[in-house]
Amino acid sequence: MAEQSHEGGIAGHLHYWTLKFDESNPFMQIHLDTMLVSIVVAGGMFIFALWLKGRLVEGAPSGAQNFMESVVGFIDDTVKDNFPVNNPLIAPLAFTIFVFIALVNTIDILPAFLIGNIAHLFGVEHFRPVPTNDLNLPAAMAVSVFALVLYYEFKLKPVHFMKELVMEPFTNLVPGFLKPIVMPINLILKVVEEVAKPLSLSFRLFGNMFAGEVIFLLIAFLLLGGGAVGMAAGFVIGLGWTIFHLFIGLLQAFIFMILTVVYLSIAHQPVEH
Amino acid sequence: MSIDLTFIGQIVVFLTLVYLMRKHLYGPMSELMEARAQKIADGLAAADAGMEARAKAEAEIAEQMKEARARAADILASAEKRAAEIGEEAVLRARSDAEGIIDAAREEVNAELGRARQILREEVADIAMLAAERVVEAELDAKRHAKLIDGIVSTGFGNA
Numbered sequence: 001m002a003e004q005s006h007e008g009g010i011a012g013h014l015h016y017w018t019l020k021f022d023e024s025n026p027f028m029q030i031h032l033d034t035m036l037v038s039i040v041v042a043g044g045m046f047i048f049a050l051w052l053k054g055r056l057v058e059g060a061p062s063g064a065q066n067f068m069e070s071v072v073g074f075i076d077d078t079v080k081d082n083f084p085v086n087n088p089l090i091a092p093l094a095f096t097i098f099v100f101i102a103l104v105n106t107i108d109i110l111p112a113f114l115i116g117n118i119a120h121l122f123g124v125e126h127f128r129p130v131p132t133n134d135l136n137l138p139a140a141m142a143v144s145v146f147a148l149v150l151y152y153e154f155k156l157k158p159v160h161f162m163k164e165l166v167m168e169p170f171t172n173l174v175p176g177f178l179k180p181i182v183m184p185i186n187l188i189l190k191v192v193e194e195v196a197k198p199l200s201l202s203f204r205l206f207g208n209m210f211a212g213e214v215i216f217l218l219i220a221f222l223l224l225g226g227g228a229v230g231m232a233a234g235f236v237i238g239l240g241w242t243i244f245h246l247f248i249g250l251l252q253a254f255i256f257m258i259l260t261v262v263y264l265s266i267a268h269q270p271v272e273h
Numbered sequence: 274m275s276i277d278l279t280f281i282g283q284i285v286v287f288l289t290l291v292y293l294m295r296k297h298l299y300g301p302m303s304e305l306m307e308a309r310a311q312k313i314a315d316g317l318a319a320a321d322a323g324m325e326a327r328a329k330a331e332a333e334i335a336e337q338m339k340e341a342r343a344r345a346a347d348i349l350a351s352a353e354k355r356a357a358e359i360g361e362e363a364v365l366r367a368r369s370d371a372e373g374i375i376d377a378a379r380e381e382v383n384a385e386l387g388r389a390r391q392i393l394r395e396e397v398a399d400i401a402m403l404a405a406e407r408v409v410e411a412e413l414d415a416k417r418h419a420k421l422i423d424g425i426v427s428t429g430f431g432n433a
Contacts, residue, residue, distance in 0.1 A: 021278070026275055026277060027275075027276070027277050027278065028277070028278060029275075029277045029278060029279075030277060030278040030279050030282060031277070031279040034279050034283070035279060035282050035283075035286075038283060038286050039286060042286055042289070042290045042293075045290065045293075045294065045298075046290070046293050046294075046297065048298075049293065049294060049297040049298035050297055052298065052302075053297050053298065053301050056301060056302065056305055058305060058308065058309060058312075065302075068298070068302060069302060069306060072299060072302050072303060072306065073306065076303070076306075089295070091299065091303070092291060092294055092295035092299040092300065093291050093295075095294060095298075095299050096287075096290055096291045096294045096295075096299075099294075100287075100290060131283075134279065135275070135276065136276060136277065136279035136280040136282075136283050137279075137283045137287075139276060139280055139283075140279075140280050140281075140282075140283030140284040140286075140287055141283070141287050143280075143284065144284055144287055144288060
């Protein structure tokens with residue numbers, strides 16, 4: 001069931017193709033456009049992986065293999081530079097984050113109304129083609145990474161982590177009889193510190209891509225509604241913004257990946273005595 | 274901007290994608306790249322070993338050449354020494370042969386001299402016989418008085 005919107009202007013283009021299961025509960029709905037595009041991109045990556053897997057050659061690589069080897073080599077170097085121990089899960093995780101985010105961000109450079117208008121042809125009222133513009137995707141990835149960080153913190157140094165939760169930062173600064181009083185404060189601060197990681201990770205990506213989309217819409221309105229001068233200016237500005245946004249998309253993918261590696265690296269750091 | 278069931282769906286999509294990428298793209302490519310890197314490292318190590326072996330072989334060749342030259346020089350020196358010895362031996366042998374020839378010639382000369390003396394004695398005896406016949410005018414029996422004549426000849430021509 002598609003959500004209907006009667007708003008105009010930019011706000012009218014910021015609605016998702018939504019399927020609601022319970023009108024009274026805002027959580028019980030799903031953004032079909034986000035799910036569809038992310039599944040299509042993920043499926044494309046999977047098909048590409050299967051295609052490339054069958055064509056891998058041990059000798060000198062060429063074409064797609066050469067390109068992917070350079071990406072894999074780049075991710076491998078980044079992980080090795082930041083990681084104190086060898087964990088076979090980290091590099092594939094970083095690779096998936098980087099490539100997936102870079103790909104979905106790149107969809108943003110398509111003309112602003114193109115996919116929306118194609119969706120209209122199939123009777124879909126609203127369609128937002130870039131899944132990273134939906135907070136659900138960055139949050140899902142950030143929370144998955146956060147869960148993994150907590151898993152490794154508890155697995156590799158449970159006592160140290162628990163101790164850090166209640167003992168840092170104030171316990172050592174107060175006399176012994178005040179320690180039990182500052183422990184809950186420590187816990188609250190530590191929880192805030194830890195929760196800030198996935199929050200900042202997801203909102204950074206979401207904010208950048210959402211702002212990018214809004215600016216694209218502004219440029220599109222300038223291009224369509226500003227007469228000949230507006231069209232010319234809109235075209236030039238749109239082209240410039242497209243190039244810049246392409247760079248922003250890649251940069252955000254890299255930032256998300258490198259922060260994931262850094263957070264996991266911190267979780268893997270040996271306890272200092 | 275809201276968190277809803279899409280969030281759960283995206284977690285499933287993301288984790289599935291990580292699993293699939295690890296299994297079908299990153300894993301095989303990483304293994305392949307490691308294998309290639311290992312192969313290249315092995316190749317470089319083999320090349321280094323080859324260079325080392327070549328340098329060692331060149332050093333061995335130089336050593337062997339040095340030994341061969343030294344041996345050749347020894348052989349040449351011993352050959353020259355042997356040649357000198359052979360020359361010396363030849364000279365000695367020639368000298369010895371010459372002395373032998375001289376000795377033989379001397380002996381032959383002596384023998385000839387003895388024979389000539391004998392012939393001379395016989396001829397002198399005959400002459401003496403003829404002379405005696407003429408002097409005593411008596412014919413003497415040469416065979417019967419040969420001893421006597423020989424005694425006379427050796428007495429008279431002993432130093433001839």
